[in-house]
Amino acid sequence: MQQTTTPAPALRDAMPPPRAVRDEEQVFLTMTVAAQGCAVPVLLVRDVLGPQAITRIPLAPGEVAGSLNLRGRIVTAVDLRLRLGLPPRDANILPMSVVVEQAGELYSLLVDEVGEVIPLPVEGFEPNPPTLDAFWRDISRGVQRQEQRLLIALDIDRVLAIG
Amino acid sequence: MxxxxxxxxxxxxxxxxxxxxxxxxxxxxxxxxxxxxxxxxxxxxxxxxxxxxxxxxxxxxxxxxxxxxxxxxxxxxxxxxxxxxxxxxxxxxxxxxxxxxxxxxxxxxxxxxxxxxxxxxxxxxxxxxxxxxxxxxxxxxxxxxxxxxxxxxxxxxxTIRVSVDVLEDLMMLVSELVLTRNQLLQLARANQADAFAVPLQRLSHITSDLQEGVMKTRMQPIGNAWAKLPRLVRDLAHELGKKIDLDMRGANTELDRQVLELIRDPLTHMVRNSADHGLEGPADRRAAGKPETGRILLNAYHEGGHIIIEIGDDGRGLPIERIRGKALANGLATEAELAQMNEREILRFIFAPGFSTAQQVTSVSGRGVGMDVVKTNIEKIGGTVELVSKEGRGATFTIKIPLTLAIVSALIVEAGGERFALPQIGVVELVRVAAGGAVQDGAPRIEHIKDAPVLRLRDRLLPLVSLAGLLRLPATPGEAGFVAVMQVGGQAFGIILDRVFDTEEIVVKPVAPILRHVTMFSGNTILGDGSVIMILDPNGIARATGVGADAAGAEQRRGPPSGSSLRSDSRTSLLLFRAGDATPKAVPLGLVARLEDIPAERIEMSGATPVVQYRGALMPLIPVSSGWMRPEGTARQAVLVFTENGCAMGLMVDEILDVLDERLTIQPGSGRPGFIGSAVVAGSVTELIDTAFWLAQGGEDWFRAARPAAAAASRPQLLLVEDSAFFRHLVVPSLAAAGFDVTAVDSAAAALRMREEGARFDAVVSDIEMPEMDGIAFARALRAGGAWAEVPLIALSSRAEPADVARGRDAGFTDYVAKYDREALMQSLADCLAAPLVG
Missing domain, CATH: 1.20.120.160 (HPT domain)
Structure with missing residues (x-):
């Protein structure tokens, strides 16, 4: 998570009012995993896909749902529910894929719903409450208070540190 | 020019x-x-x-x-x-x-x-x-x-020089193009879209031509990898006093430069081997009725999408007996296993790690490193290596490697409801088998010996593995299935599959880093229909199933699982001898370096200790029986030689009786010094000597440089981490005798792997001085978390100064025992495992 500074110009242009993103803000993509709101820096996101055909990988760690084909590149899918220790998804809910890049490899995070792209003030992040589960503290970079819910900013490097 | x-x-x-x-x-x-x-x-x-x-x-x-x-x-x-x-x-x-x-x-x-x-x-x-x-x-x-x-x-x-990166990029793009072309063709077939048929045909041809063209840019004649060999052979011939003719054929055979780079060193090594211990000196050759000049033949040619490279010589061939003996001595196989092996299987031991039959270490070869590396390197590029040897007539290695690493031809198969790609290089044939016990149409069927599936294939019994079982997929209770008969290395085995689809040219892509530890796959790829598919690794499967002798060797290198761990309840090769009284005595054969028969007159006295000049040094001789008398006149003295770290000591015995494989159940002895206890071996009560005791008689400092190790459990389960094979052999029997169930591994990494695999132990005994990860780092790794964070951990070290002890305790060791203090180790184990076990 080195890119905590200014968003790339291209992205800034894409934001509705170009000047809305101030330096002390970071742009996040929000998503829902088993009713828990999560957010990842949008700069890490390469793609958002609907339900995909996923090939299972025998002997792989449980959180690894399999791999999928994204325009000729093989993407490893990680089920965020299982990764975060949340209950498994009902068979009738088809997961969305949030494709992120880490060290040149593409990974797809399987989530229940993808929300919106929003700028969040860096200042607005609260430290993890000490009562939070140790594993969650490890993968969360902080908590953002929103009117309706709390958003956990995920540390992608930690989320992908599987096995 | x-x-x-x-x-x-x-x-x-x-x-x-x-x-x-x-x-x-x-x-x-x-x-x-x-x-x-x-x-x-x-x-x-x-x-x-x-x-x-x-x-x-x-x-x-x-x-x-x-x-x-x-x-x-x-x-x-x-x-x-x-x-x-x-x-x-x-x-x-x-x-x-x-x-x-x-x-x-x-x-x-x-x-x-x-x-x-x-x-x-x-x-x-x-x-x-x-x-x-x-x-x-x-x-x-x-x-x-x-x-x-x-x-x-x-x-x-x-000519223009193009950076390799550019070529690699081009190659990758073409690979993608091939995939897309395949996808289009598949679509066209499904949709019957006639309008596209003709341009698609053309696109297909152009793609194939382009692929070939780009491949050509990466092709180099194999002669490039041979260029240095004539000089090498000339120098070797000079150094070794031999006459050698190097005959190189097919130097223009082209192969991918990536492959070329990877086989250059293995080839050089093999030619060196041929020159050094394959070919005899001129005098020996004359005596054998061969021309004085030995011949090394290098031959390369294409065969069905592969390159075959032969490295042959007309020398003495490989000494089967010596290999057999060495395999036994190194614990790679038991006598019984060896008896069942054919020549070819025995020859394959030379590919086991650390195996060398050269009697002398020359500057050229014979250091016991090499052929295993050669084999590993060749397997890394999806190749195989075969060996044919006729004693007295020469040996020929045949290497089969793919033309290119980028694109392989694979069989698309199904097992447990999933599809996989099986590279064709290892597949010898496909056999359709009838399911269950039903015999129909004379189709061969899968039979079981206890739980092990086998197939009667013509005149032999082929061991089988179920792909679904191996990959822990649900087995499909199908009607009929297929067996892919594989030839990996010198071993044949069959993989049980549910279905076989067609073959496809696939582009191997590496798997994501988080999946690298799954050794059953060599990569993944995208099929014509756009789906992702995992590519099976035949070598990985062979290893995982433990099929074949060199599979065992490979596993031993890795350390823990199945056959390689030295468990006290597994079979041990024992050397039986007589000394003093009539009760046979035994020592694990693995501990004995050599058996010698020393003429009595060569035994000298150094103070009260008999010694003998042995390989340029004085070797102390220790009698097992108390009343030892120098043999009379021209009689000879039988001696078991133990070596470690360049020191040697000899144990004098009356007579060597036999070598046997036994599953040892050791009854703790009466406490007689020098004996661990007794066991029934070949029907008679046999005393097992405590090698440790006798070695200590041979001189104290002998061990200071070396290192022991130990561990066991009601039986309490003990894990022993010790890099010295010698001390593993030493400690395992004595701990077994003390009532522990001991598993020994040769490195901290191997121990950590066992932890990952979910093995459980009541205590861990670890050496401190080990290569790569030492005991201190190992202790820290265990204490950092994981299943073994709380397991009692005992350090065994030749250095037991207070500072060392403090360092060990800081790192997380429960106790610290000086190497070789068997009593202290037993006491420490008893303390660590608390009251329950030692009664």
């Missing part, structure tokens, strides 16, 4: 171009050290190559220029514009000569004395009288040639 010269010219042109700009840069910034080094290196390369090619004129000029640059580089001389000018004029002269070379293939005549004098003057720091005029006299002679051949002459223009 020969190839070497052409290469030299191409290279020199590049070098000269780079030099011009570098020198100009240097003139501007005389302190620029990197540039100075670069310039020096470029000139040095030119000089070096000239010497090699026999171009004296060029060499002299380059040498003089190099002298000046050397002084600049060392700071002995200040860089001055005048000096640079002199060097530039030397470079111009080099260009002239090179131009002449290019035109005629020979160095043009000319006199460079003046220029060289200038350069020498510059190197001595003297000024140059007439800087620019100095070169004038010599130039005219060569100038016409220079005009005729413009800069970057004919040779340079015919």
């Amino acid at each position: 020969d190839d070497l010269l052409a290469d030299f010219l191409t290279e020199t042109h590049e070098g000269l171009t780079a030099l011009d700009s570098a020198l100009v840069r240097l003139e501007r910034t005389p302190d620029d050290h990197p540039t100075l080094s670069e310039v020096f290196r470029l000139v040095h390369t030119i000089k070096g190559t000239c010497g090699f090619l026999g171009l004296p004129r060029l060499e002299k000029v380059a040498h003089a220029a190099e002298n000046v640059l050397g002084r600049y580089r060392d700071g002995a001389l200040q860089v001055t514009p005048a000096g640079i000018t002199t060097i530039l004029s030397a470079l111009d002269r080099v260009k002239l000569i090179v131009a002449g070379l290019e035109a005629t293939g020979r160095e043009p005549a000319g006199d460079d004395a003046a220029l060289i004098a200038d350069l020498d003057a510059a190197s001595e720091g003297r000024g140059i009288a007439v800087p620019d005029a100095a070169e004038a006299p010599a130039s005219p002679a060569a100038e016409p040639a220079a005009e005729a051949v413009p800069e970057g002459g004919a040779v340079a223009a015919q």
Whole structure:
């Protein structure tokens, strides 16, 4: 998570009012995993896909749902529910894929719903409450208070540190 | 013009171009050290190559220029514009000569004395009288040639150097194109879209041609990897006093440069082996009725999408008996297993790690490293290596490797409801089998011996593995299925599959880093229908199933699982002997380095200890029975030799009885010093000697350098981490005798793998001084978390100073025991495991 500074110009242009993103803000993509709101820096996101055909990988760690084909590149899918220790998804809910890049490899995070792209003030992040589960503290970079819910900013490097 | 010269010219042109700009840069910034080094290196390369090619004129000029640059580089001389000018004029002269070379293939005549004098003057720091005029006299002679051949002459223009990265990128793009083409073809087939049929055909052809074309850019004749061999063989022949003929055939056979790079070293190693221990000396050859000159044959050719390389010699062949003995001594197989093996299987032991049958270690080979590395490297590129040997007639290695690593032909198969790609290289045949017990249409069926599935295939029984089972997929209770008969290394086995689809050319892509530890797959790829599919690794499957002898070897290298761990309840090869009384005595064969029969007169006395001069050193001899008497007259004394860390000691026994494989159940003994206890071996009560005790008699410091280890549990489960095979053999039996169930591994990494695999132990005993991860780091790793964070951990070390003990405890060791103190170790284990076990 080195890119905590200014968003790339291209992205800034894409934001509705170009000047809305101030330096002390970071742009996040929000998503829902088993009713828990999560957010990842949008700069890490390469793609958002609907339900995909996923090939299972025998002997792989449980959180690894399999791999999928994204325009000729093989993407490893990680089920965020299982990764975060949340209950498994009902068979009738088809997961969305949030494709992120880490060290040149593409990974797809399987989530229940993808929300919106929003700028969040860096200042607005609260430290993890000490009562939070140790594993969650490890993968969360902080908590953002929103009117309706709390958003956990995920540390992608930690989320992908599987096995 | 020969190839070497052409290469030299191409290279020199590049070098000269780079030099011009570098020198100009240097003139501007005389302190620029990197540039100075670069310039020096470029000139040095030119000089070096000239010497090699026999171009004296060029060499002299380059040498003089190099002298000046050397002084600049060392700071002995200040860089001055005048000096640079002199060097530039030397470079111009080099260009002239090179131009002449290019035109005629020979160095043009000319006199460079003046220029060289200038350069020498510059190197001595003297000024140059007439800087620019100095070169004038010599130039005219060569100038016409220079005009005729413009800069970057004919040779340079015919080839361009392209960086390998560019080629790799191109290759990757073409691979993607092939995939997309396959996808399109599949779509077209499904949709019957006639309008597209013709252009699609064309696209398909062009893609294939393009693929071939790009592949060609990466192809190099295998001769490139052989270029150094004639010299190597000549030198070896000289050194070893042999006469050797190296016959190289098929040097023009082309293969992918990536593959070429990877087989260069294995090939060199194998030729070296052939020359060193394959071929006999001239005298031996004469005696064997062969021509004095030995012959090494290298042969390369294409066969069905693969390259076959044969390395053969007409030497003495591989000594089967010696390999058998060595395999037994190294614990790679038991006598019973060996008895069932055919020659070919026994030969494969030479691919086991650390295996060498050379009686002497020469500077050339025989250090016991090599063939396992060769095999690993070849397998890494999806190849196989076979060995045929006839004693007295020679040996031939046959290497089969894919033409390219980028695209492989694979069988698409299904097991447990999932599809996989199985590379065709290892597949010998496909057999359709009937399910269950039903015998129908004479189709072969899968039978079971206990739980192990086997297939009667013609005249042999083929061991089978179920792919679904191996990958922990639900088994499909299908009607019928297939068995892919695989040949991996020297071993044949079958993989049970549910279905077989067609074959497809696939592009191997590496798996994501988080999946690298799954060794059953060599990669993944995208099929024509767009789905992702995992590619099976036949070598990984062979290893995982433990099929075959070298699979066992490979596992031993990795450390823990199945057969390789030395468990106290598994079979142990025992050497039976008699000493003193009539009760047979036994010692694990793995501990004994050699058996010797020493003439009595060679036994001397050093104080009260009998010694013998043995391999250039004095070896203490310790009698097992108390009342030892020197054998009379010409009698001989049987001695078991133990070695470790270059020290040797001999245990004198009355008679060597037998070597047996037994599952040991040791009853703790009466506490008689020197004996662990007794066991029933071959029907009679046999005393097991405590090697530790006897070794200690041989001299204290013997062990200081070495290291022991130990561990066991009601039986409490103990894990012993100890890199020395010797001490593993030593400690395991004594702990087993004390009522522990011991598993021994040879490295901390292996122990950590066992932890990952979910193994459980009541206590861990670890050596401290180990290569790679030492005991301290191992303790920290265990204590950092994971399943074994709380397991009692005992350090065994030859260093037991208070500071060492403190360091060990800091790292997380529960207790610290001096190596070799068996009592202390037992006590410590009893304490650590608390009350429950020791009664």
